[in-house]
Amino acid sequence: xxASESLATLQAVVDEGSLDAxxxxxxxxxxxxxxxxxxxxxxxxxxxLVRSKPARPTEAGVVLLRLARQQALLEREALAELxxxxxxxxxxxxxxxxxSLATWILPPLVRAAERAGLLLDIVRxxxxxxxxxxxxxxxxxxxxxxxxxxxGCRSVLLGRMTYRAAATPEFARRWFPDGVSAASLAGAPxxxxxxxxxxxxxxxxxxxxxxxxxxxxxxxxxxxxxDAVRAGLGWAMLLDHQLxxxxxxxxxxxxxxxxxxxxxWQQWDLRSSALDAIADEVRAxxxxxxx
Numbered sequence: 001x002x003a004s005e006s007l008a009t010l011q012a013v014v015d016e017g018s019l020d021a022x023x024x025x026x027x028x029x030x031x032x033x034x035x036x037x038x039x040x041x042x043x044x045x046x047x048x049l050v051r052s053k054p055a056r057p058t059e060a061g062v063v064l065l066r067l068a069r070q071q072a073l074l075e076r077e078a079l080a081e082l083x084x085x086x087x088x089x090x091x092x093x094x095x096x097x098x099x100s101l102a103t104w105i106l107p108p109l110v111r112a113a114e115r116a117g118l119l120l121d122i123v124r125x126x127x128x129x130x131x132x133x134x135x136x137x138x139x140x141x142x143x144x145x146x147x148x149x150x151x152g153c154r155s156v157l158l159g160r161m162t163y164r165a166a167a168t169p170e171f172a173r174r175w176f177p178d179g180v181s182a183a184s185l186a187g188a189p190x191x192x193x194x195x196x197x198x199x200x201x202x203x204x205x206x207x208x209x210x211x212x213x214x215x216x217x218x219x220x221x222x223x224x225x226x227d228a229v230r231a232g233l234g235w236a237m238l239l240d241h242q243l244x245x246x247x248x249x250x251x252x253x254x255x256x257x258x259x260x261x262x263x264x265w266q267q268w269d270l271r272s273s274a275l276d277a278i279a280d281e282v283r284a285x286x287x288x289x290x291x
Contacts, residue, residue, distance in 0.1 A: 002040070007068035009036040010048060010057070014065055017054030040064075057137070066137035066152060069093075070268055073140065077273055080117070090274045093121040095130035095142040098193065099161060100263070102222030103241055104289035105143065108281035116277035126196050127263065134266055141267035141275055143282075154269045158283065159290025163237035163259045165203050166250045171232050180254045182208040189215040189234035193225055199237040203259050263290060 012022035013033065023030040041048050048061035057065050076090045096105060101124060113120055123130075123139060130142040135150045149155040165180070175188035185207060190200045195218065204212060217234050219225045229236050230248045237259055243250050265282055267275050 002044075002064070002067070004071060006036050006040040007064060007071060009033055010040065010061065010064055011068040011072070013037065013049060013055050014057055014061075019051075019055070062135070062137050066268075069137055069140065070270055073272060073274065074270070090117065091119040091121055092141070092274050092278065093123065093139040094278070095123045095125050095133040095139040095144075097127035097130060097143055097263075098124050098222045099239060100127075100143055103239060104285060105282065108285035109278065112278040112281040115281075116274055118274055118277070126193075127261065128198075129196065131266060140272075141265065141278065144264050144266055145261055146266070147262065147264055149269075150266055152269055153266045155264045155266045156279075156283065158263045158265050158286035160260045160262050161239060162291055163199055163203075163239060163261065164243060164255070165200075165235060165253045165257065165259075166229055166238045166243055167235035167253050168230065168232045169249060169251050171235060172251055172253050175235070176253050180207055180257075182210060182212060186212045186214055189217060191217045191219055191225065191228055191234040191236040193222075194218055194220045199259060199261075200235075203237055203254075203257065206257055206259070207254065260291070 009022065009026065012025050013019055016022045016025055019030045019033045023033045026033065037049060044060070046060035047058050048064060050056050050058060073090065073092075080090060094109075101122070109120060109122075112118060123133060125133060127143065127145040130139075131144040131146040131150055133139045134142040134144070134153060143158075147155060147157070167175075171188075176184050178184070185204050190204075192200055204214070215234075217228065219228045219233075225236065226238055226242045226245070227247075228234070229238060230250060235253055238250070243252075263286070265279060265286075267279060
């Protein structure tokens, strides 16, 4: 058996970033933190922590970190059910992509939080990268484009988000007078969410079958991103509700080429009333919001 205090110590070091900070959180000395970690590593025959700044778990440490968080969640739920937990709500950490946060997923998360008495800790990340946070044990569930379940998790297809290449009519007339082509896409300014956003690049490749390098703006905010397109800064992939939102008119520059991205809900594969409450609400909302 692995002592719960050893797991809690590992989690505290990773969450706080250092042995000293973990010691303050656990109300013990840094020496005691170090001794607990050393004893756990010796017992398992594995190095669990890279003593960097901030401290980070090794591959073996990630496995135990996930166990620590799962154990803490189930313990909080059990104490809450018994009426012995004086803290307010069970904290649940989730990784959600920016477009879902800006559109459809907040209402079901709010309903789940109110229904089950949860405290939400939401990390915003690209849908292609949220599963990595789940694999690292830093979140309990994730909205992701990855179908294959992360080890120790289960995966359910929610639906698809459909993106369309959009721009203002003036921008389209200036940069695409003869329609979308490799040459026009190479010259027209494009807007990316950030350096990891490849939706626009995927669209370009679907048209050109080649890698081209158009001028790029980067606007890291879901609402600001759409506003930048409406302002005529460049073209970008937008969701239907963004195209139909009040404001300056937007047009599709290639109506025959929408881009459809599947979304999966992945969560720890354990019986948790908190995670199940969230999953129920998210699945129901996705059935209406996603294609």
